[in-house]
Amino acid sequence: MSSTEMNSSKTLLSLSHVSRHFDNGPEKLQILDDVNLDITKGETVAIIGPSGSGKSTLLYLMGLLDRPSVGSVTFDGQSLEKATDRQRSKLRNADFGFIYQFHHLLPEFTAFENVLMPALIGGKSNKESKARAIELLDKVGLSHRHDHYPAELSGGEQQRVAVARALLNQPKLLLADEPTGNLDAASADKVFDLFTEMVKESDAAVIVVTHNPELAAKCDKIYRIESGKLFKAEKVAKKASKKAAKKAPAKKAPAKKTATKKTTKKAKA
Ligand SMILES: Nc1ncnc2c1ncn2[C@@H]1O[C@H](COP(=O)(O)OP(=O)(O)O)[C@@H](O)[C@H]1O
Numbered sequence: 001m002s003s004t005e006m007n008s009s010k011t012l013l014s015l016s017h018v019s020r021h022f023d024n025g026p027e028k029l030q031i032l033d034d035v036n037l038d039i040t041k042g043e044t045v046a047i048i049g050p051s052g053s054g055k056s057t058l059l060y061l062m063g064l065l066d067r068p069s070v071g072s073v074t075f076d077g078q079s080l081e082k083a084t085d086r087q088r089s090k091l092r093n094a095d096f097g098f099i100y101q102f103h104h105l106l107p108e109f110t111a112f113e114n115v116l117m118p119a120l121i122g123g124k125s126n127k128e129s130k131a132r133a134i135e136l137l138d139k140v141g142l143s144h145r146h147d148h149y150p151a152e153l154s155g156g157e158q159q160r161v162a163v164a165r166a167l168l169n170q171p172k173l174l175l176a177d178e179p180t181g182n183l184d185a186a187s188a189d190k191v192f193d194l195f196t197e198m199v200k201e202s203d204a205a206v207i208v209v210t211h212n213p214e215l216a217a218k219c220d221k222i223y224r225i226e227s228g229k230l231f232k233a234e235k236v237a238k239k240a241s242k243k244a245a246k247k248a249p250a251k252k253a254p255a256k257k258t259a260t261k262k263t264t265k266k267a268k269a
């Protein structure tokens, strides 16, 4: 393993000329076509694009759950082309956190046990990891739900348990695939802010696939997938104006803000 000093680069994950196709009988389905992307430590990145455009496929590649047809993936200075499946899953368990649209909590385990699951799976369930699970449950505002089973929690609460679980091993990279797709606007906002802020605290990076432009706009960068290609998307001015508004609440004109769906959506929460 390279020491932090050796790997002084701020690049955490790098995709170089990555393509992915699937064979569909004689037909070749080209899903990703020559994708190049560098993810820097500490940054939050949103991936957007129409349904079926390859967002999940890209996330699987970045999460070492799949291998590119062409091209290479480098994580924390380590090229993964020649890594065995075993080495990849070890790395995944140690350094990656995953959040999905559906929480995938295990129904027969309590909130606490679900959060502890990555440590149980990694054979590292000890005093320390248990203390961290308790702390994380507290951070996501669910310490009072410690012994509750998933079925006894609301959708937003279940997803907050999933966030705590994804962060148990202090991942260097958090990958989230439409993590708020199943939540109402208020819960979506809360869950999104929770994991982006918690990850930022540890200088980890976040890659989040989302259909929600307001959440995407909160990220440092936005990329769009279209016809297999990855493009850097322009960020809407919204974030900047929001920040400015916070700094100088008296002066910044809300007049500049373009009308958004937020107000109507918020009403539902
Ligand atoms: N294992 C697979 N075999 C064949 N086609 C696949 C496979 N995985 C994904 N696809 C196809 O790739 C395209 C992109 O899928 P996906 O990455 O899930 O899209 P998104 O997440 O953007 O909605 C879809 O047309 C899907 O059917």
Ligand SMILES: [Mg+2]
Binding pocket: 055, 056, 057, 177
């Ligand atoms: Mg998808």
